[in-house]
Each structure stands twice: as C-alpha cells, then as structure tokens.
Amino acid sequence: MEKSRSYPVRSHKDSSVFRRLCILIAMAGILTIASVTAAADQNTFTKWITTAPTMAGVVGGADGDGVYAGEILKYTPGDTTVIEALYHFNGSKHSFTALVHVVQTGMKAAISGVVTEGWLMGHQVKGEYTQIMSTQSPNGTAFQGTLDIAN
Numbered sequence: 001m002e003k004s005r006s007y008p009v010r011s012h013k014d015s016s017v018f019r020r021l022c023i024l025i026a027m028a029g030i031l032t033i034a035s036v037t038a039a040a041d042q043n044t045f046t047k048w049i050t051t052a053p054t055m056a057g058v059v060g061g062a063d064g065d066g067v068y069a070g071e072i073l074k075y076t077p078g079d080t081t082v083i084e085a086l087y088h089f090n091g092s093k094h095s096f097t098a099l100v101h102v103v104q105t106g107m108k109a110a111i112s113g114v115v116t117e118g119w120l121m122g123h124q125v126k127g128e129y130t131q132i133m134s135t136q137s138p139n140g141t142a143f144q145g146t147l148d149i150a151n
Contacts, residue, residue, distance in 0.1 A: 041120070041149040043089055045129075048137035055085075057142070062149075063091025063119065080105045086116075087147065094119035098147065107131040111147060124150040 045068050047057030053075070057068035067090045074084040083102040089095060100113035111127040129145025136142060 041151060043091070043127075043147045043149070044145070045087075045089070045147060046132075046134070046136075046142055046144045047129075048134060048139075048142040050138060057136075059089045059091050061091075061146070062094065063089050063096070064093030066091035066095075087113075089147070096120060096149075098125045100125065100147075104131075109143070109145075111145070115149060120149050126150065 041062050043059060043061040043063050045057055045059045047055050047068050047070060049072075050056050053072035055068070055070035055072070057070075059066045059068045069088040069090065071086045072083060073086065074082075076082040081102075081104045083100075083104065085100050085102060087098045087100055089098075096115050096118035098113050099116050100111050103110050107130055109129050109131075111125070111129065113125045115121050115123050115125060125147050127145055127147035129143040132142050132144050133140055134142035
C-alpha cells in the first residue's frame with residue numbers, strides 16, 4: 001500500500017493577499033498601457049481660412065510639429081453650422097489626412113471622422129475646437145483644437 005502524503009495548506013488569508021496583489025499588478029499594467037496609448041495619438045492644431053474653401057495652420061502633438069492644410073467640402077451655416085472637410089496634418093513625425101464631419105454651435109465644435117490616408121489609415125478620429133482670435137489669420141479668426149485618433 002502506498003502511504004498518503006500530506007502537503008502544507010495555504011491559509012485563506014495568504015491566498016487572498018496573493019490574489020489581491022496579482023489584481024493590482026494587472027490593473028497597473030492596463031492603466032499604464034491605456035495612458036501611453038491615449039497620449040500617443042492626440043494631435044493638436046490651430047487653423048484658419050485663407051481663401052474659402054482653403055484652410056491653413058499649424059499642428060503638433062503625436063504627429064510632431066508641422067503644417068496643417070485643409071479644404072471645406074460642404075458648408076451648411078445656421079444656428080448650428082455643419083461642415084464636411086478634409087484635414088491634412090503634416091507633422092515632423094507622422095502625416096495623415098482625415099475626412100471629417102464638424103458640428104459647430106457658437107464658438108465650439110465637435111469633430112468626428114476617419115483617417116483616409118497616411119498614418120493610422122482607417123482609424124476613427126474624434127476631436128473638438130474653439131474659435132479664437134489670431135494675428136496669423138487674414139480676418140483675425142482662427143480655430144484651435146485637438147483631433148484624437150482612436151486605436
């Protein structure tokens with residue numbers, strides 16, 4: 001006959017502490033990845049209308065410092081103005097073009113769309129801008145905002 005063996009048994013307290021420690025380590029890793037990913041794809045811009053429908057400006061953020069160019073494809077003015085446009089971000093690190101849908105009410109606008117060319121092509125974009133005064137703009141009006149590329 002075979003002898004039965006006895007093994008040390010962990011207490012409930014030990015396994016509960018171990019489980020909690022594993023969960024905390026996993027959560028810290030997920031939060032770190034999420035914060036790096038979110039910050040990596042945020043792009044900033046300041047733009048203005050040169051001669052309608054053409055826009056010019058500057059960009060920064062994840063794409064690097066560079067030049068903004070854009071074209072207004074459709075403009076529907078009203079209490080809420082709706083705009084369809086192409087935004088070209090030509091940064092020192094990355095370049096891309098996004099087809100965007102803009103809804104502007106008052107001095108603020110919400111932007112949604114998709115990257116159609118270049119860096120992260122096919123990814124959704126979402127952002128916002130605020131109308132500001134600027135000496136760079138021919139008429140003194142510019143738009144400053146962010147355009148985030150979803151992962």
